[in-house]
Amino acid sequence: MAQVIVTINGRRIKTEIGKTILEVAKENGIYIPTLCYEPRLKPYGACRVCLVEVEGAKGLLPACATEVTDGMEIATDTVTLYEIRRTIVELLLSDHPPNCLVCESAGSCELQDLAYRLGIEEVRFKGEQYEYKVEDFNPLIERDHSKCILCGRCVRICEEVQGIKVYDFINRGFETVVTTPFDRSLTETECEFCGQCVSTCPTGALIDRQRKFKGRIWETAKVRSICPYCGCGCQIIIHVKNGEVIGISADVECGVNEGNLCAKGRFGYNFINHQDRLKTPLIRKDGRFIEASWEEALKVVTTNLSKIKTKYGADSIAGLSSAKCTNEENYLFQKFMRAVIETNNVDHCARL
Amino acid sequence: MAGLAAAFGSGAMTNSIADIAQADVILVIGSNTTEAHPIIALQIKKAVRENGAKLIVIDPRKIKLVDYAHLWLRQKPGTNVAVINGLMNVILEKSLADEEFIANRTEGIEELKAILPKYTLEVAERISGVPATDLRQAARIFAQAERATIIYSMGITQHTTGTDNVLSIANLAMLTGNIGKPGTGVNPLRGQNNVQGACDMGALPTTLTGYQKIAHDEVRAKFEKAWSCRLPKEAGLSVVEMFEAALQGKIKAMYIMGENPMLSDPDITHIEKALRTLDFLVVQDIFLTETAEFADVVLPGATFAEKDGTFTSTERKVQRVRKAINPPGKAKADWEIICDLAKAMGYEMGYSFPGEITDEIASLTSTYGGILFDRVNSSGGIQWPCPSLDHPGTTILYQDKFARGLGKFHPVEYKPPSEEPSEEYPLILTTGRLLFQYHTGTMTRRSKGLEEICPAGPVEINLEDAAAYRIKEGEEVILASRRGKIKVRVNITERSPQGTIFLPFHFSEYPANVLTNPALDPLAKIPEFKVCAVRIEKL
Ligand code: SF4
Ligand code: SF4
Ligand code: SF4
Numbered sequence: 001m002a003q004v005i006v007t008i009n010g011r012r013i014k015t016e017i018g019k020t021i022l023e024v025a026k027e028n029g030i031y032i033p034t035l036c037y038e039p040r041l042k043p044y045g046a047c048r049v050c051l052v053e054v055e056g057a058k059g060l061l062p063a064c065a066t067e068v069t070d071g072m073e074i075a076t077d078t079v080t081l082y083e084i085r086r087t088i089v090e091l092l093l094s095d096h097p098p099n100c101l102v103c104e105s106a107g108s109c110e111l112q113d114l115a116y117r118l119g120i121e122e123v124r125f126k127g128e129q130y131e132y133k134v135e136d137f138n139p140l141i142e143r144d145h146s147k148c149i150l151c152g153r154c155v156r157i158c159e160e161v162q163g164i165k166v167y168d169f170i171n172r173g174f175e176t177v178v179t180t181p182f183d184r185s186l187t188e189t190e191c192e193f194c195g196q197c198v199s200t201c202p203t204g205a206l207i208d209r210q211r212k213f214k215g216r217i218w219e220t221a222k223v224r225s226i227c228p229y230c231g232c233g234c235q236i237i238i239h240v241k242n243g244e245v246i247g248i249s250a251d252v253e254c255g256v257n258e259g260n261l262c263a264k265g266r267f268g269y270n271f272i273n274h275q276d277r278l279k280t281p282l283i284r285k286d287g288r289f290i291e292a293s294w295e296e297a298l299k300v301v302t303t304n305l306s307k308i309k310t311k312y313g314a315d316s317i318a319g320l321s322s323a324k325c326t327n328e329e330n331y332l333f334q335k336f337m338r339a340v341i342e343t344n345n346v347d348h349c350a351r352l
Numbered sequence: 353m354a355g356l357a358a359a360f361g362s363g364a365m366t367n368s369i370a371d372i373a374q375a376d377v378i379l380v381i382g383s384n385t386t387e388a389h390p391i392i393a394l395q396i397k398k399a400v401r402e403n404g405a406k407l408i409v410i411d412p413r414k415i416k417l418v419d420y421a422h423l424w425l426r427q428k429p430g431t432n433v434a435v436i437n438g439l440m441n442v443i444l445e446k447s448l449a450d451e452e453f454i455a456n457r458t459e460g461i462e463e464l465k466a467i468l469p470k471y472t473l474e475v476a477e478r479i480s481g482v483p484a485t486d487l488r489q490a491a492r493i494f495a496q497a498e499r500a501t502i503i504y505s506m507g508i509t510q511h512t513t514g515t516d517n518v519l520s521i522a523n524l525a526m527l528t529g530n531i532g533k534p535g536t537g538v539n540p541l542r543g544q545n546n547v548q549g550a551c552d553m554g555a556l557p558t559t560l561t562g563y564q565k566i567a568h569d570e571v572r573a574k575f576e577k578a579w580s581c582r583l584p585k586e587a588g589l590s591v592v593e594m595f596e597a598a599l600q601g602k603i604k605a606m607y608i609m610g611e612n613p614m615l616s617d618p619d620i621t622h623i624e625k626a627l628r629t630l631d632f633l634v635v636q637d638i639f640l641t642e643t644a645e646f647a648d649v650v651l652p653g654a655t656f657a658e659k660d661g662t663f664t665s666t667e668r669k670v671q672r673v674r675k676a677i678n679p680p681g682k683a684k685a686d687w688e689i690i691c692d693l694a695k696a697m698g699y700e701m702g703y704s705f706p707g708e709i710t711d712e713i714a715s716l717t718s719t720y721g722g723i724l725f726d727r728v729n730s731s732g733g734i735q736w737p738c739p740s741l742d743h744p745g746t747t748i749l750y751q752d753k754f755a756r757g758l759g760k761f762h763p764v765e766y767k768p769p770s771e772e773p774s775e776e777y778p779l780i781l782t783t784g785r786l787l788f789q790y791h792t793g794t795m796t797r798r799s800k801g802l803e804e805i806c807p808a809g810p811v812e813i814n815l816e817d818a819a820a821y822r823i824k825e826g827e828e829v830i831l832a833s834r835r836g837k838i839k840v841r842v843n844i845t846e847r848s849p850q851g852t853i854f855l856p857f858h859f860s861e862y863p864a865n866v867l868t869n870p871a872l873d874p875l876a877k878i879p880e881f882k883v884c885a886v887r888i889e890k891l
Contacts, residue, residue: 138804139800139801139804140801140802161394161398162394163394163397163398163401163420192386192390194390209801210800210801221676223657223674223675223676224672224674225656225657225672225673225674225676226545226656226663226665226671226672226673227545228545228655228656228657228795229544229545229795229796230388230389230390230543230544230545230666231389231541231542231543231544231545231546231547231548231665231666232369232389232390232391232392232665232666233545233663233664233665233666233667233669233671233733234391235671235732238657238674238676240676240677243677243678244677245657245676245677254732255732255733256368256369256370256391256665256667256669257391260391260394261391262390262391263390263802264390264796264802267799267801267802268795268796268799268802269657269799270798270799270800270801271638271639271655271795271796271798271799272655272657272658272677273680274639274798276639276640276798277638277639277652277680277681277683278637278638278639278640278644278650278652278653278683279652279680279681279682279683280652280681280682280683281649281650281651281652281682282640282647282649282650283648283649284647284648284649289640289650293682294682294684294692297649297651298692298693298696299696300648300649301634301649301651301693301696302693302696302697304605304631304632304648305605305607305632305634305697306697308604308605308631308632312604314584315584315586315588315602316602316603316604316605317603317604317605317606317607318588318589318594318597318598318603318605318606318607319606319607319608319609320591320594320606320607320608320609320611320613321550321553321555321609321610321611322546322550322555322609322610322611322686323543323544323545323546323547323549323550323611324544324545324546324610324611324656325546325550325609325610325653325686326546326549326656326659326660326661326662326663326673326686326687326706327546327549327552327553327661327662327663327664327670327710327713328661328662328687328706328709328710328713329609329659329661329685329686329687329690330546330549330550330553330554330555331553331554331561331709331712331713332687332690332691332694332701332709333555333609333686333690334553334554334555334556334560335579335701336690336693336694336699336701337607338560338566338575338579338581338583338584339579339581339583339699340581340694340697340699342581342582342583342584343584343588344557344558344566344584344586344587344588345557345588345589345594345603346554346555346556346557346588347555347556347557347588347589347590347591347594348547348550348551348555348556348591348611349591349611349612349613
């Protein structure tokens with residue numbers, strides 16, 4: 001990669017050709033606001049909040065779509081830029097429903113963050129409030145157009161990443177909305193419920209319906225782990241509140257999945273806190289299961305296994321380990337069968 | 353994975369998932385990737401869309417990837433070997449093979465060459481139903497690619513000829529020199545999240561960790577020393593053999609952890625009988641599954657979110673699983689239960705944290721030698737083989753040599769599936785997975801949203817078959833095989849070819865495995881889930 005030197009806000013920065021101004025700024029801890037930008041997508045340059053001043057350029061340039069060149073002199077925090085950004089955000093807020101109080105995205109909303117950052121205490125424009133109800137009775141994704149800022153991220157991620165095109169812009173001007181063909185429910189489209197659109201939406205226009213009112217983003221503990229479903233090994237973030245898993249997300253910056261998931265990984269978490277979970281050992285007595293303590297249960301197991309082993313030999317016992325359990329558990333299971341029971345009758349259902 | 357072990361010396365995905373982006377040609381065979389491995393499917397679609405990679409799909413069903421394919425070969429179920437031999441014959445005839453790779457890196461080409469000439473395009477077409485022109489074109493595209501990768505899954509392995517299928521795929525990759533470079537390789541996609549890990553850890557009847565053979569004296573000696581015990585030498589039974597042995601009264605007790613063979617195994621009427629015959633059954637799981645219903649003792653285990661440890665993904669990557677919450681009630685992490693049980697039986701397993709187990713595994717397994725818990729914990733994952741602490745892990749296997757030295761060609765002849773359609777059972781049933789459901793549904797079916805979107809699925813029947821049987825959309829019919837009958841609802845579709853019925857195996861309401869054939873691949877011991885003969889009976 002050819003090295004270039006650029007200046008951002010007076011700071012000389014060595015970087016490589018092919019990077020955008022936004023990327024270079026990010027890498028060097030310089031903040032440039034964005035709304036329609038998303039690292040998983042091709043640059044779009046539509047929302048204009050990332051405009052920057054470049055010495056010698058005609059007009060302002062979008063940082064997300066402009067590649068650096070040698071000797072480029074860039075300013076990201078001038079008064080002009082502040083005014084432009086403020087105007088754009090105020091216009092967006094002017095027709096935005098004011099119910100941030102109960103919005104599911106409060107705390108993770110990029111529009112809210114930007115308004116705060118720009119210190120917009122009052123919106124100078126009074127826009128018509130947008131009324132656009134979407135009745136989409138699918139169980140996973142809730143859509144609310146009144147909160148949509150038309151950044152097109154959902155349209156693009158569905159097309160560019162998922163390879164489908166469930167959403168599109170329809171109508172023009174103030175009437176523009178992003179929706180499905182004929183406003184159909186997602187269940188009547190090609191939608192695969194991967195939730196990529198939910199993960200990218202900067203506002204509360206697209207949310208995980210199962211998570212609604214389960215807990216604020218700042219109240220949840222976030223634990224990095226691995227998806228329990230298929231062998232892709234997607235990296236996930238488990239959101240926990242009061243001992244309950246209330247949502248799953250993914251980090252764009254890590255793992256083979258780069259922030260993407262499928263329907264199982266993103267929405268298939270309700271089994272964890274399901275009421276039918278086994279909570280205590282059970283012992284069969286007279287054909288019925290009776291709740292038991294660990295001590296009692298382990299006693300029944302050891303007595304029976306030992307008895308059978310003595311009477312019929314170790315090879316009359318077999319064990320099935322699990323492709324759902326961890327490596328450590330699989331290791332211990334086969335160690336148990338081999339070292340304690342003394343048989344090699346151990347397998348798992350993975351052949352299947 | 354017996355096939356890959358024979359050809360290369362070890363059996364796992366040779367390349368990495370991210371690597372697919374670098375392929376010029378992607379051959380997907382027996383993998384409904386968009387539904388079973390969605391994130392890998394994204395890579396495939398992206399390679400096609402953005403890098404102009406050519407996709408060849410070989411599948412009897414019109415799976416979604418067909419929409420992105422340059423070429424779709426719709427073979428009759430169970431005829432993969434005929435298709436691949438046909439392709440290889442064209443490649444040899446047109447001198448498209450990678451002679452240099454064959455000469456330097458492989459052995460056994462003469463034996464393969466000896467059997468191929470009879471797989472002319474006409475013969476391959478007659479057996480598989482794939483038009484000769486398509487076969488010829490596919491062979492050309494594949495062999496002329498700078499970098500071609502082969503991706504396969506259960507559609508290849510779940511046949512009595514599963515090992516043959518895998519060997520054929522390995523032959524094709526070696527014949528064209530597509531091993532050991534980015535964007536190439538033989539890439540089996542494993543179904544469940546930690547199948548790779550379960551195999552790597554020695555949850556197998558003939559191998560300990562890292563596929564070290566239990567039959568080898570020095571291997572046993574090493575483990576006996578580390579574990580302070582005596583290890584049995586004779587190979588154990590595989591899962592299907594265990595149930596057979598139970599029926600014969602040879603297996604008296606079973607300990608089943610986190611598996612639900614009552615839905616996942618072939619011919620479940622048979623399994624039910626086997627479970628009932630046992631003197632003693634312990635099941636450790638998170639729900640009272642269909643299998644747990646037969647248990648004498650049920651032990652409450654934990655979900656992935658309730659424990660620490662590692663999983664190994666299909667690309668051989670060992671990644672950190674972190675505990676987010678406590679298990680409910682008295683339930684415990686499965687590793688703790690095993691430790692308690694071992695202790696109750698007089699064998700000390702005194703681990704206080706799973707990381708100690710990870711490090712013990714590393715100390716006994718050369719491929720995991722550098723995969724210590726702290727390292728996994730502070731990284732995004734490590735791909736084995738990783739023999740030492742300063743080794744970065746391996747993204748592409750066999751760059752200079754195969755695990756067994758030279759790659760070995762195996763001459764593989766086409767054999768028909770163990771059960772072919774007959775007058776009495778004129779249709780072929782094939783089973784598989786759906787996007788919104790997982791395995792036996794223990795987890796997905798209790799995730800309300802997924803279950804609502806994808807309730808118990810109907811059986812897919814081709815338009816023409818439906819017309820021939822005068823079946824209407826949504827009608828309920830009986831499916832019968834030599835082993836049993838089930839009632840199913842019909843979905844008329846063009847996805848399944850004429851004469852073939854597709855039934856997902858996730859649903860206990862429609863237990864596909866009442867019908868399937870437990871006939872095993874002789875080497876890999878994988879049952880023939882992908883082909884069995886059935887008939888439709890009207891209600
Ligand atoms: S869930 Fe996925 S497929 Fe459905 S609209 Fe969103 S991005 Fe597209
Ligand atoms: S729904 Fe969200 S992602 Fe889609 S255009 Fe509107 S604000 Fe952007
Ligand atoms: S999110 Fe989907 S693709 Fe990724 S590991 Fe989970 S099940 Fe597989």
